[in-house]
Amino acid sequence: MSMPRPTLVVGAGQAGLELVTALRDLGDTEPIVLVGEEPVPPYDRPPLSKGYLAGTQRLSDIVFHPEPWFAEQDIELVLGDPVARIERDGDRGSATTASGRVIEFGRLALATGSANRRLALPGADLDAVLDLRSVADADRLGAVLDGLATGGRLVVIGGGFIGLEVAADARAKGVDVTVVEAAERLLGRVVSPQLSEFYLAAHRRRGTEVLLRSTATRIVADGVGVGAVELADGRVVEASAVLVAVGAVARTELAEQLGLQVDGGIVVDEHALASDGMTVAVGDCTSVPNPYTRGTPGRLRLESTQHASDHARTAASTLVGSGAAYTSVPWFWSDQGELQLQISGLYADVDRTVVRGDPETERFTLLHYRDGLLVAAECVGTRQDHIAVKRGLEKGMTIDPDAAADPGVPLKRLLTPAP
Structure with missing residues (x-):
């Protein structure tokens, strides 16, 4: 009896790690090979421009799991040897890494992430x-x-x-x-x-x-x-x-090798399936149908750890056949020195904004509405407002704009079902 071909996950960033973790959480026992380009285990990337760069975090603080964890989960972790070429024939295929190693696979997931956009300027190649x-x-x-x-x-x-x-x-x-x-x-x-x-x-x-x-x-x-x-x-x-x-551009080279549809990212449906109906693709290498029901129709490419995690769980459910659709409310965050920004929802086609608090104090919330419905919140130093809005949007709720301006009233008390 032939051994089952493993699931190959190309890309060991947040999306790739979340995908293999979700497969195991869903009870999938097939062998998995997770291939990363960098020589270190999967780590949390946002701190690179925050705590890690500032020196308040070390590499051990941002690595998700030490290498022995992957062996315990029956996941083969390949580091520092990126996939250079993929060939696929129906439900089987093979990938060749930069070192020449050939990895046979059954199921395929692309979590190839993004690459920094380059500037074509004279002097852009200088050392500094x-x-x-x-x-x-x-x-x-x-x-x-x-x-x-x-x-x-x-x-x-x-x-x-x-x-x-x-x-x-x-x-x-x-x-x-x-x-x-x-x-x-x-x-x-x-x-x-x-x-x-x-x-x-x-x-x-x-x-x-x-x-x-x-x-x-x-x-x-x-x-x-x-x-x-x-x-x-x-x-x-x-x-x-x-x-x-x-900015950054989606890494779609391998998808293009496979003949998958690409439009600013690997085009996937609401189940994270690419155009061949077999390959899943996840995270910021993808172009997804807008999962936010209060957003504007169309496709978008989201770059956030939340998107990577939620989208990867959707892809894992697709691979095991449970078929959950991707419907997450987007949220983002940014630490710029002591200023912490947290965003829930998507700012687009807004017709009213309510200012909650005083921006001069550097602690305030901007609540954005379309046709009387709350669609997004931008919170600077107001964590409780962010939590309330995020949970409310996830539950399909809204907040009366006329009542929201008073920062003395917790937003969680103002949440009501959306019409």
């Missing part, structure tokens, strides 16, 4: 031009920031979450920081205009120079390192190091 995606990147960036603390300037190209989190960490270490953002506001793709204005003022209060509507066109060398960043309007910003943080 950095990005942040892996533990190795964070170690290198941390060493550079420690060196700049005695003198020097970090220029951050990109005013998104990663750029602003690193900017806050750098300022806390005494580093001079300039953030260069091409758009007209910070975090413009993911938060409301009101919250963008708050974070602009908050970072400037803390000594960070923020340049909006500013496009970097060249990184100028100073010897072998970086000396400045030139902008499209002719300005020159002094720089000792540059962090490029201009």
Whole structure:
């Protein structure tokens, strides 16, 4: 009797780990091979731009499980040897890793994640031009920031979450920081205009120079390192190091090898099934039908640990045949220094915003409505508001906007069933 072919999970990030964990939780006993590109076991990636970079967390604090745990779960963990090629013929296939190892499989899951978007600028290949995606990147960036603390300037190209989190960490270490953002506001793709204005003022209060509507066109060398960043309007910003943080793109190369449909990400249905009807794909490498019933119709690519975890559990249920659909309420968080932001729902097509608390105190909540229905909340330092809204949205509830502005009334008391 031939041995069963294992389930191959390509990608050992949050989504890949959650998928293999969920398979075991669901009672699946088939052998599993989990293949990761990095030489360390799966770890929590968000702290790389927060506690790990700040030095308050070590690698052992962010690794989900030590390697013996995987053996106990009958999961073969392959580290530092990424899958380079996949071939599939019906319900079986084989993958070849970078080292030439061939892994036969029965079921296939792609959890290939994202890659940082690159800037095609003169000077972008200089040694002191950095990005942040892996533990190795964070170690290198941390060493550079420690060196700049005695003198020097970090220029951050990109005013998104990663750029602003690193900017806050750098300022806390005494580093001079300039953030260069091409758009007209910070975090413009993911938060409301009101919250963008708050974070602009908050970072400037803390000594960070923020340049909006500013496009970097060249990184100028100073010897072998970086000396400045030139902008499209002719300005020159002094720089000792540059962090490029201009977003990420889905890693779809293996999906394209397999002939799967790709549109900004691996196209999957509500059960995490790719276009061949056999392969599952999970996490931020995917383009998913909007799972949020109060969102706008269409597809989107979500980048968050919550999405990775929830989507992976959906994919695991698909692989074992239970067929649960992905319907999670999205939520996100960002620590920028001592400012903690928590977001529930999706900000889109909003027609009313209720401000709860005073932004000047750096503790407030923005409640966003469409046609009288609560669709999202942005909470800065108001954890209880976030918990109430998140749980309420998950249960299909709403909050009367006229009653919500008083911060003295807990939001959990105001939750009512949505019409």
